[in-house]
Amino acid sequence: xxxxxxxxxxxxxxxxxxxxxxxxxxxxxxxxxxxxxxxxxxxxxxxxxxxxxxxxxxxxxxxxxxxxxxxxxxxxxxxxxxxxxxxxxxxxxxxxxxxxxxxxxxxxxxxx
Amino acid sequence: xxxxxxxxxxxxxxxxxxxxxxxxxxxxxxxxxxxxxxxxxxxxxxxxxxxxxxxxxxxxxxxxxxxxxxxxxxxxxxxxxxxxxxxxxxxxxxxxxxxxxxxxxxxxxxx
Numbered sequence: 001x002x003x004x005x006x007x008x009x010x011x012x013x014x015x016x017x018x019x020x021x022x023x024x025x026x027x028x029x030x031x032x033x034x035x036x037x038x039x040x041x042x043x044x045x046x047x048x049x050x051x052x053x054x055x056x057x058x059x060x061x062x063x064x065x066x067x068x069x070x071x072x073x074x075x076x077x078x079x080x081x082x083x084x085x086x087x088x089x090x091x092x093x094x095x096x097x098x099x100x101x102x103x104x105x106x107x108x109x110x111x112x
Numbered sequence: 113x114x115x116x117x118x119x120x121x122x123x124x125x126x127x128x129x130x131x132x133x134x135x136x137x138x139x140x141x142x143x144x145x146x147x148x149x150x151x152x153x154x155x156x157x158x159x160x161x162x163x164x165x166x167x168x169x170x171x172x173x174x175x176x177x178x179x180x181x182x183x184x185x186x187x188x189x190x191x192x193x194x195x196x197x198x199x200x201x202x203x204x205x206x207x208x209x210x211x212x213x214x215x216x217x218x219x220x221x222x223x
Binding site: 004006009034036041042043044045048088090098099100101102103104105 | 160213
Protein backbone atom coordinates (compact mmCIF):
# COMPACT_ATOMS: atom_id res chain seq x y z
CA UNK A 1 0.00 0.00 0.00
CA UNK A 2 1.35 3.42 -0.97
CA UNK A 3 2.20 5.61 1.99
CA UNK A 4 3.36 9.18 2.66
CA UNK A 5 4.55 10.36 6.06
CA UNK A 6 5.23 14.00 6.90
CA UNK A 7 7.14 15.35 9.85
CA UNK A 8 6.81 17.23 12.03
CA UNK A 9 3.02 17.29 12.20
CA UNK A 10 3.12 20.71 13.80
CA UNK A 11 5.79 23.40 14.04
CA UNK A 12 5.81 26.83 15.67
CA UNK A 13 8.65 29.25 14.93
CA UNK A 14 9.37 32.96 15.03
CA UNK A 15 9.32 35.23 12.05
CA UNK A 16 12.70 35.22 10.31
CA UNK A 17 13.52 31.63 11.22
CA UNK A 18 14.31 28.99 8.60
CA UNK A 19 12.23 25.82 8.61
CA UNK A 20 12.61 22.41 7.02
CA UNK A 21 9.60 20.18 6.46
CA UNK A 22 10.05 16.50 5.73
CA UNK A 23 8.19 14.02 3.57
CA UNK A 24 9.04 10.35 3.25
CA UNK A 25 7.19 7.95 1.00
CA UNK A 26 6.70 4.39 -0.13
CA UNK A 27 5.04 4.08 -3.51
CA UNK A 28 4.97 1.52 -6.27
CA UNK A 29 6.46 2.88 -9.48
CA UNK A 30 7.08 6.46 -8.42
CA UNK A 31 6.19 9.16 -10.93
CA UNK A 32 6.28 12.48 -9.03
CA UNK A 33 6.12 14.18 -5.64
CA UNK A 34 4.14 17.35 -5.10
CA UNK A 35 4.03 20.01 -2.40
CA UNK A 36 0.94 22.11 -1.70
CA UNK A 37 0.26 24.98 0.69
CA UNK A 38 -3.17 25.17 2.31
CA UNK A 39 -4.26 28.30 4.12
CA UNK A 40 -7.92 28.73 4.88
CA UNK A 41 -9.33 26.89 1.91
CA UNK A 42 -8.06 25.34 -1.33
CA UNK A 43 -4.56 23.82 -1.36
CA UNK A 44 -2.38 25.74 -3.78
CA UNK A 45 0.39 24.11 -5.76
CA UNK A 46 4.02 24.81 -4.84
CA UNK A 47 6.31 22.28 -6.53
CA UNK A 48 6.35 19.10 -8.55
CA UNK A 49 9.52 17.00 -8.27
CA UNK A 50 10.37 14.10 -10.50
CA UNK A 51 14.18 13.88 -10.50
CA UNK A 52 16.59 13.33 -7.64
CA UNK A 53 18.96 16.06 -6.57
CA UNK A 54 17.49 18.89 -8.60
CA UNK A 55 16.37 21.75 -6.37
CA UNK A 56 13.22 23.61 -7.26
CA UNK A 57 13.05 27.16 -5.99
CA UNK A 58 10.42 29.84 -5.75
CA UNK A 59 11.38 32.93 -3.78
CA UNK A 60 12.08 31.88 -0.20
CA UNK A 61 10.78 28.36 -0.75
CA UNK A 62 12.82 25.49 -2.14
CA UNK A 63 12.43 21.75 -2.35
CA UNK A 64 14.53 18.75 -3.28
CA UNK A 65 13.86 15.07 -3.84
CA UNK A 66 15.98 12.03 -2.96
CA UNK A 67 14.64 9.03 -4.86
CA UNK A 68 17.21 6.67 -3.39
CA UNK A 69 16.29 7.44 0.23
CA UNK A 70 12.62 8.07 -0.69
CA UNK A 71 12.14 11.50 0.83
CA UNK A 72 11.77 15.15 0.04
CA UNK A 73 12.29 18.33 2.04
CA UNK A 74 10.65 21.71 1.76
CA UNK A 75 12.72 24.64 3.03
CA UNK A 76 11.40 28.07 3.85
CA UNK A 77 13.94 30.76 4.67
CA UNK A 78 13.30 34.09 6.40
CA UNK A 79 9.79 33.00 7.34
CA UNK A 80 6.94 35.49 7.46
CA UNK A 81 3.55 35.31 9.17
CA UNK A 82 1.99 34.76 5.76
CA UNK A 83 3.81 31.43 5.55
CA UNK A 84 1.56 30.09 8.30
CA UNK A 85 -0.39 27.24 6.69
CA UNK A 86 -0.69 23.50 6.39
CA UNK A 87 1.90 22.10 3.99
CA UNK A 88 0.86 18.97 2.17
CA UNK A 89 3.09 16.44 0.47
CA UNK A 90 1.68 13.98 -2.08
CA UNK A 91 3.13 11.31 -4.34
CA UNK A 92 1.90 9.96 -7.64
CA UNK A 93 2.59 6.41 -8.75
CA UNK A 94 2.36 5.19 -12.30
CA UNK A 95 -1.24 4.09 -11.99
CA UNK A 96 -2.72 6.46 -14.47
CA UNK A 97 -5.10 9.35 -13.97
CA UNK A 98 -2.84 11.30 -11.57
CA UNK A 99 -3.92 9.38 -8.49
CA UNK A 100 -2.19 11.07 -5.52
CA UNK A 101 -1.50 9.76 -2.03
CA UNK A 102 -1.22 12.54 0.55
CA UNK A 103 0.61 12.75 3.83
CA UNK A 104 -1.05 14.04 6.99
CA UNK A 105 0.27 17.54 6.46
CA UNK A 106 2.51 19.78 8.58
CA UNK A 107 0.82 22.68 10.33
CA UNK A 108 3.31 25.57 10.36
CA UNK A 109 2.71 28.59 12.57
CA UNK A 110 4.92 31.66 12.28
CA UNK A 111 4.74 33.99 15.27
CA UNK A 112 5.68 37.65 14.85
CA UNK B 113 -6.61 31.39 -14.32
CA UNK B 114 -7.67 27.84 -13.53
CA UNK B 115 -10.89 27.73 -11.67
CA UNK B 116 -12.44 24.86 -9.75
CA UNK B 117 -15.68 25.78 -8.04
CA UNK B 118 -17.78 23.89 -5.55
CA UNK B 119 -21.48 24.45 -5.08
CA UNK B 120 -21.44 25.22 -1.35
CA UNK B 121 -18.85 26.37 1.18
CA UNK B 122 -20.86 25.17 4.18
CA UNK B 123 -23.62 22.59 4.35
CA UNK B 124 -25.59 21.18 7.26
CA UNK B 125 -27.65 18.03 6.72
CA UNK B 126 -29.48 15.50 8.86
CA UNK B 127 -28.63 11.82 9.22
CA UNK B 128 -30.22 9.80 6.42
CA UNK B 129 -30.55 12.66 3.98
CA UNK B 130 -29.26 12.35 0.42
CA UNK B 131 -26.53 14.93 -0.20
CA UNK B 132 -25.17 16.22 -3.49
CA UNK B 133 -21.86 18.05 -3.72
CA UNK B 134 -21.16 19.64 -7.08
CA UNK B 135 -17.80 20.54 -8.61
CA UNK B 136 -17.16 22.42 -11.85
CA UNK B 137 -13.82 23.11 -13.58
CA UNK B 138 -13.18 25.41 -16.49
CA UNK B 139 -9.85 24.08 -17.78
CA UNK B 140 -11.08 21.20 -19.93
CA UNK B 141 -9.23 18.76 -17.66
CA UNK B 142 -9.70 15.05 -18.19
CA UNK B 143 -9.21 14.07 -14.56
CA UNK B 144 -11.37 15.04 -11.61
CA UNK B 145 -11.16 13.95 -7.98
CA UNK B 146 -13.08 14.03 -4.73
CA UNK B 147 -11.20 14.00 -1.42
CA UNK B 148 -12.17 14.35 2.17
CA UNK B 149 -9.89 16.05 4.67
CA UNK B 150 -9.94 15.25 8.38
CA UNK B 151 -7.57 16.47 11.10
CA UNK B 152 -4.55 14.20 11.45
CA UNK B 153 -5.49 12.13 8.41
CA UNK B 154 -4.63 14.46 5.56
CA UNK B 155 -6.50 14.21 2.26
CA UNK B 156 -8.01 10.86 1.40
CA UNK B 157 -9.25 10.03 -2.08
CA UNK B 158 -12.90 9.02 -2.31
CA UNK B 159 -13.45 8.68 -6.06
CA UNK B 160 -11.87 9.93 -9.25
CA UNK B 161 -12.80 10.13 -12.89
CA UNK B 162 -10.54 10.17 -15.93
CA UNK B 163 -13.23 10.75 -18.52
CA UNK B 164 -16.92 11.46 -18.91
CA UNK B 165 -19.02 8.64 -17.48
CA UNK B 166 -15.86 6.90 -16.20
CA UNK B 167 -15.21 6.57 -12.49
CA UNK B 168 -12.78 4.74 -10.25
CA UNK B 169 -12.92 4.07 -6.53
CA UNK B 170 -10.33 5.75 -4.41
CA UNK B 171 -9.19 4.70 -0.97
CA UNK B 172 -12.43 5.34 0.95
CA UNK B 173 -15.43 4.98 -1.42
CA UNK B 174 -17.83 3.36 1.06
CA UNK B 175 -20.98 5.40 1.55
CA UNK B 176 -20.34 7.57 -1.51
CA UNK B 177 -21.10 7.52 -5.21
CA UNK B 178 -20.20 9.90 -8.05
CA UNK B 179 -21.51 11.09 -11.36
CA UNK B 180 -19.70 12.62 -14.33
CA UNK B 181 -22.16 13.32 -17.13
CA UNK B 182 -20.19 16.24 -18.56
CA UNK B 183 -16.44 16.78 -18.71
CA UNK B 184 -16.49 19.91 -16.60
CA UNK B 185 -18.74 18.62 -13.82
CA UNK B 186 -18.12 15.95 -11.19
CA UNK B 187 -20.68 15.29 -8.48
CA UNK B 188 -20.25 13.49 -5.17
CA UNK B 189 -23.34 11.84 -3.72
CA UNK B 190 -23.90 10.70 -0.17
CA UNK B 191 -26.83 8.31 -0.54
CA UNK B 192 -27.74 8.37 3.16
CA UNK B 193 -25.63 10.80 5.15
CA UNK B 194 -24.18 9.67 8.45
CA UNK B 195 -22.45 11.60 11.23
CA UNK B 196 -19.08 10.03 10.36
CA UNK B 197 -19.27 11.76 6.99
CA UNK B 198 -18.95 15.14 8.67
CA UNK B 199 -15.80 16.48 7.04
CA UNK B 200 -14.22 18.95 4.62
CA UNK B 201 -14.75 17.80 1.03
CA UNK B 202 -12.31 18.98 -1.62
CA UNK B 203 -12.71 18.63 -5.34
CA UNK B 204 -9.73 18.79 -7.71
CA UNK B 205 -9.07 18.60 -11.42
CA UNK B 206 -5.95 18.02 -13.49
CA UNK B 207 -4.75 17.58 -17.04
CA UNK B 208 -2.66 14.63 -18.11
CA UNK B 209 0.68 16.21 -17.14
CA UNK B 210 -0.46 19.01 -14.84
CA UNK B 211 -0.64 19.23 -11.11
CA UNK B 212 -4.09 18.99 -9.53
CA UNK B 213 -5.99 22.21 -8.96
CA UNK B 214 -8.29 22.33 -5.96
CA UNK B 215 -11.63 23.94 -5.28
CA UNK B 216 -12.31 25.93 -2.10
CA UNK B 217 -13.87 22.98 -0.27
CA UNK B 218 -17.28 22.24 1.23
CA UNK B 219 -17.48 21.84 4.98
CA UNK B 220 -20.29 19.34 5.53
CA UNK B 221 -21.83 18.78 8.95
CA UNK B 222 -24.20 15.84 9.41
CA UNK B 223 -26.37 16.10 12.51
